Amino acid sequence: MKKVLYIWCVFALLAFVGCSSDKDDMEDDSLNEEVFLSQANLKPEFSKGYRSSRGQDTSYTDENNAEVTRDCNGVVKFVYYNNTPTNSRPRSPEQFVSTYLGVDLNANFKKYREEVDEYGNLHSWYRQYYKDVEVENHGYVFHSSKKDYRISSVNGSFLPVSNLDVVPAFSETTARKIYAKYLNLPLEYIGGPILYIVEFPLSAESDLWAPRLVYYLGVVGTEEIQYLSDEGQCYIDAKTGRILYVWPNYKH
Secondary structure, eight states: HHHHHHHHHHHHHHHHHHHHHHHHHOOOOOHHHHHHHHOOOOSSSSOGGGGGGOOOOOEEEEETTTEEEEEETTTTEEOOTTSSHHHOOOSSSSHHHHHHHHSHHHHHHEEEEEEEETOHHHOEEEEEEETTTEEEEEEEEEETTTTTOOOEEEEEEOOOOOOOOOOOOSSSHHHHHHHHHHHHHGGGGGEEEEEEEEEEEETOOOOEEEEEEEEEEEEEESSSOOOOOTOOOEETTTTOOOEEEEEOSSOO
């Protein structure tokens, strides 16, 4: 009996040491920083055209005379209820999201702004999130009539995300160093990063797209120098350290 107990104690100790070691490795990013810096690419994986439309939108009028527009993936972008009977209009953003997307509002979106305009109509802005990470440039604006606060129109977008690991493989500091190396700039010029979920092709040659966990970074310059560049902003894959896409940080 003592021998069995001893074996179990040794096993538990080894398991604890192993877990502690893994935790320390995750917290001490210096252990893998050199790996990610060494394998960082010198040319972005995707061209400036990656944001271009991948297909035509589809518009139609549904059985309630609502004008609906969906993107190439079938996800709703616009709905106008101008000719829809009041009782057939959604009562709330929760009802709209459930009806048109088949998801729960609170589990997928966060309201960040709401206002009543000069005519008394209510406008509510929601951003999409997945496991508390923002899905960049996705969300909806709900416009509600002052008469009954039923929804009168909706515009926005939604990116279906599932089974995506949102824990980055390296730290924010490493991400800044990767971009600083790419631009050959001092580290203090690199601002951010912010963790986002962004949709990208599976590869430069692929027509299949999927959500990715990315770091967004930008060149910020200093108080004395406003640094403007054709490659002033970028996405870095938060799992591989690969630079995915770069674009300017100035306005024309």
